[in-house]
Amino acid sequence: MDTASIVILDFGSQYTQLIARRIREQNVFSVVLPCTASIAEIQAQKPIGLILSGGPCSVYDSDAPPADAKILDLGLPTLGICYGLQFITHHLGGKVRSAPKREYGHAEVSVVDKDLPLFADIPADLSVWMSHGDEAIDLPPGFHLTAKTSNAVAGIANPEKKIWAVQFHPEVHHTKQGTALLRNFLFKLCKAAPDWTPQHFIESTVAAIREKVGDGHAICALSGGVDSSVAAVLVHRAIGDRLTCVFVDNGVLRKNEFFKVQENLRAKLGLNLVAVDASGRFLSKLAGVTDPETKRKIIGREFIEVFDDEAHRILEQSGNLNSEVAWLVQGTLYPDVIESSSVKGPSQTIKSHHNVGGLPETMKLKLIEPLRDLFKDEVRRIGRDLQMPADILERQPFPGPGLAVRILGEITPERVALLQEADDIVVTEIKNAGLYQQIWQSFAVLLPVKSVGVMGDQRTYAYTCAVRAVHSEDGMTADWVPLPYEVLKTISSRIVNEIPGINRVVYDITSKPPGTIEWE
Template sequence: MIVILDFGSQYSELIARRIRETQVYSEVLSYRTMAEQLRQLNPVGIILSGGPSSVYDAGAPHCDPEIWNLGVPVLGVCYGMQLMVQQLGGSVERAELGEYGKANLAIDDPTDLLTNVGEGSIMWMSHGDSVARLPDGFEVLAHTSNTPCAAIAHHDRKLYGVQFHPEVVHSQGGQALIRNFVYHICECQPTWTTDAFVEESVREIRGRVGTKRVLLALSGGVDSSTLAFLLHRAIGDQLTCMFIDQGFMRKLEPERLVKLFHEQFHINVEYVNARDRFLAAVAGVDDPEEKRKRIGHEFIRVFEAESKRLGPFDYLAQGTLYPDVIESADTNVDPQTGERVAVKIKSHHNVGGLPKDLRFKLVEPLRKLFKDEVRKVGRSIGLPEEIVNRQPFPGPGLAIRILGAVDEEKLDILRDADFIVRQEINRAGMYNDFWQAFAVLLPVRSVGVMGDQRTYAYPIVLRLVSSEDGMTADWSRAPYDLLETISNRIVNEVKGVNRVVYDITSKPPGTIEWE
């Protein structure tokens, strides 16, 4: 595998994803991982991520300097390159002109790391510091108008650095650079495939679970459905899927889901109606973090209660993904200074709301996968396209698409509005054109007029975004006639709504979900 040492970048996982696109396994570890620990993992390459710090700041995160002596190829990205330069005897200074956004790359050495990276390629920059003096043995591979050392190398030691971010989609030739590092410099083989993952996962599940029974929280989304198929392949009837209707699902989805798994897939699903219980748990709660934690807490408590009725279960399976873990984790807190290098965005119900007295052991085979990788696994094990291509839906459901306190009236309004959104994008043949397309209900009212009568009702926000992995996203330039149809239907058919607005914020600075 190739290891990525994370120095606090919100997008370190993008580097891991780009590596995996080359069919080579990658894993993200803390920058505190010592050289001896890395030696035991036996990686074929190491990548140092970017980060928000400056290398000369007091308390700036540093890696174990013995990493440079492991004899393993290393690629430093942005902060990672600056740290490499500083630790190996060079110098980094505050640049007279920082670079943020697009910059044209002028290539001085078109071989090795920059093979097949075109002259003048646009690369994505985000730095205020620059390399002022290279360590001994290093040479410049590329520069930009503001950055004399945009790419550097010590060929004999196989140490490389780039000031730009090849992992982001804005960088032309970024994936070519990554492939050069993976295949030519680290000499990897493309052996980490979907079939290999399934085979390894089945083996690990059987080895861990043995003859014990497993309870799966089934939501009907691509993650939990893929996990259900994977677990069923591994342990068969030892698996029981429990679908808990918490009252925050989309219109008609609970009934469709149970019928599909029972009649078509022949996987045991237990339906639990807990709508009143969940609604009571979040009653009057305005804070989105508190809503998520209460919903996560209720999920586990319901599992515990229902598992006693159904029989003893030793394991709880969850469809936790890599982005869930990263966005939920309070990671990289320096034990001496207390400084947090990476910032918590939000907790996810399946990683941020688990109670400390959880009596189940967790099984999370998808924990290291991105969403697109889960879809590939789902297809390989026979999951129908209608589920494989299902847009992401948050675990807390509509409860976090209603801003502020949740009640039955608002849920009914949002269900009807959301149903219209899905109907119209399907009729337009555009369902797969969006990463997510949904409605949000705001807890404010505005004046309107219908049939010469004054109205005072809620607004619905349309959120249509495009993305590759959910880590970054752009608002979709949806056709005006589609937006018009959706707006007209919602205002005319959904009681309690008199206004529809369109969210044109990308991620970052916003998130895809509003809460």
């Protein structure tokens, strides 16, 4: 990439890639590097600015990320965020300690230096998102206070050294003026030019895939959702008919999904699609399993084995046994990656995703994941640039492990059938209310809880179904949706009246954090 960039050093925050995404929204190119990157690696990116992310560690701990403090001497406009502020304070002669009163969630910040370009056109009183247990108590020489809460330092600066830092997270949606602050950093302090667009991503990604695959073949794990469909179109643009898309019925798809997806994608995307019914194979391996991590890993392993088998079959049918189906294309997104494993910094693992943490350590196929640094809304924008149909791009997210992570406890054919019916009712009524495209995700969850009910003057003892609907921009944070009572009433009434085996419906009003969007 020849474009000048903003380099983000990842100290392990769950929100690191969200910083990159906010910058790309301003049509400025950004790249995430591990905090351990050398000065040479940083300079190779032609940086015009540097951002130090948050992180889960304490700067004074022996196991603090081993970043080179010389990054603060590069003379680049530098913005520290959360842990980044503490890193700057600690390494430039200030003092950081464990805070007597921690700050998590919403907080009110007062800007005390409105003359700084970083706070230009931003109100003096800010509603922000905090997530820290340490605080700066002595500022480094040459630094002054720029913002504060009632409890702690919230901002510091040394304009002569071109270093600014905030204790809160401007990249998170809950910080109302966060984007404005980042824009000030980009355009007033780094003098960035808004000349990077999704079209740049498409062109560079297609070229990289073409070079990587060469004359080889690839198969794509196609689910019919936004992510895998956009990934498939990108790879198809790069290598054409040498891509075969494989859609697997893993036994935990939505109602009639196996047939709907085949019909939709063959007609609208013109992809070479092979459908494989492996439902019995998956369900037999999942029988008796209740641990959510084990479920995800089983599904990941089975997917890879199915794709290995399909790759061999493709070669046999083509008659070209000298060729090699070496590549597996997946629609992995960054929220999957960052929650599954530490990829670019010492971030905390939240859960394994079947197409990331659930993959076996040894597998025959090599991965192509063209979207793994992107968020859902960015993928949709790229899909629009690829001129893909709106009804494919506007589908709500559906987890790779399917209904397996929405059935708590053991997965059985009977319980899958119950949830398929309940989920179909939820989605249908959300669409009937005109809310489907306004909501990030809406679905049903089958709980391993039975309760007593009464229907037709008779006692029932049946399962409980939870309904979940959330608003989100990117899947990293989410707020529960206050669905209209009439919609909830209709959903509940239909589920308990139309599905024998479910006699109680509850509504999940948990945000992320502290919960996750999916229940497992």
